[in-house]
Amino acid sequence: xxxxxxxxxxxxxxxxxxxxxxxxxxxxxxxxxxxxxxxxxxxxxxxxxxxxxxxxxxxxxxxxxxxxxxxxxxxxxxxxxxxxxxxxxxxxxxxxxxxxxxxxxxxxxxxxxxxxxxxxxxxxxxxxxxxxxxxxxxxxxxxxxxxxxxxxxxxxxxxxxxxxxxxxxxxxxxxxxxxxxxxxxxxxxxxxxxxxxxxxxxxxxxxxxxxxxxxxxxxxxxxxxxxxxxxxxxxxxxxxxxxxxxxxxxxxxxxxxxxxxxxxx
Numbered sequence: 001x002x003x004x005x006x007x008x009x010x011x012x013x014x015x016x017x018x019x020x021x022x023x024x025x026x027x028x029x030x031x032x033x034x035x036x037x038x039x040x041x042x043x044x045x046x047x048x049x050x051x052x053x054x055x056x057x058x059x060x061x062x063x064x065x066x067x068x069x070x071x072x073x074x075x076x077x078x079x080x081x082x083x084x085x086x087x088x089x090x091x092x093x094x095x096x097x098x099x100x101x102x103x104x105x106x107x108x109x110x111x112x113x114x115x116x117x118x119x120x121x122x123x124x125x126x127x128x129x130x131x132x133x134x135x136x137x138x139x140x141x142x143x144x145x146x147x148x149x150x151x152x153x154x155x156x157x158x159x160x161x162x163x164x165x166x167x168x169x170x171x172x173x174x175x176x177x178x179x180x181x182x183x184x185x186x187x188x189x190x191x192x193x194x195x196x197x198x199x200x201x202x203x204x205x206x207x208x209x210x211x212x213x214x215x216x217x218x219x220x221x222x223x224x225x226x227x228x229x230x231x232x233x234x235x236x237x238x239x240x241x242x243x244x245x246x247x248x249x250x251x252x253x254x255x256x257x258x259x260x261x262x263x264x265x
Contacts, residue, residue, distance in 0.1 A: 021242065028239035031232055039236035047213050048221035048237070055129070055204075055217065056197040059136045063193050064186065067144025072178070074145070075152040089146070092139045100138045101206025104131055127209035132217070135203035140193045147189035148182055155181050184258035191252045195245060 029036050039045060073079075074086055092100065108115045108125040118125055125131050159181075163173045179186075201219045208215035210224060218237055225234035 024235060024239055024242065027231070028235040030235075035232055036236045036239075039233040040240050042233070044212060044216065045218075045221055045233065045237055048216055048218040049240075051129075051132075051216070052198060052218040055132055055136055056194055058133050059140055059197045060190060060193055062137060063140055063144045064190055067141065067189065068148060068182070068186065070145045071148035071152055072174075074149055076157060089142050092142055097135070097139050097200065097202035097204075098206055101135050101203035104134055104138075104203075104207050126207055127211065127215060129215070131207035132204050132215065135207050136197050136200050139200055139203055140196045143192040143196065144186070144189035147185045147192070151182060151185040152178075184255050187258075188252065188255040191248055191255055195248045195252070198241060198244060198248075 040049075070085075070089065074082065105126060106112065108118065108131060110116070110119060110126075115125070123130075125134075159177050160173050163177045168176070199219060200217075201223065204217055205220060205223070208217070208220065210216055210220050212224075216224065218241055222234045222237050222241075225231070225237065
């Protein structure tokens, strides 16, 4: 029975993960390393990587700041609507990214009041970087909050109260007591955010317009290359993102083990 279960698990992962990854790796270099390098260094591919990195950096900073604030509010404050807020945070897990992109169109569309006001001010949201950032923020916001909330509940508020008793102000309490206790959980949540932001496709496709050399991220470049039957480019860029994901996974596992050790300490 034990051997059957082990074999079944390996077969399951082989079909869903190992097989596709091995096939993608083989196809990426099917025409040689030179062809692979040419595809990932083309201007449109480089622009896609750069735009993905830009969006990811913005989303990471925003999520770290506001995700930490939200987790602190949920665990350290009691207020009307706290349960509702906690539930709404998980909404991106239940809503399709495509629906999230559609909601942004309904919010910032040229015929909406908000869209009209922004348009009159010369601010372009849809089919531009702001909408792509908003879409990625929507799908990644829960990660930092959901990593820090149980960690804050575990460590409790005793150390923070002791620091206040000794005369520390709120910033000193946060920077010298709370934040050091959260560092590995914060790294874990940030790593999840980066991984999700890099691979985001549905919501970004809806709000970006997929404009070459303007709003085409790396994942959109893969999609467009595949649609145009340029399989070499699609495989090469996909393999590059896969390699980045493996690096992120390594950091994720390190942060996960450190966060677990911090909770037990």
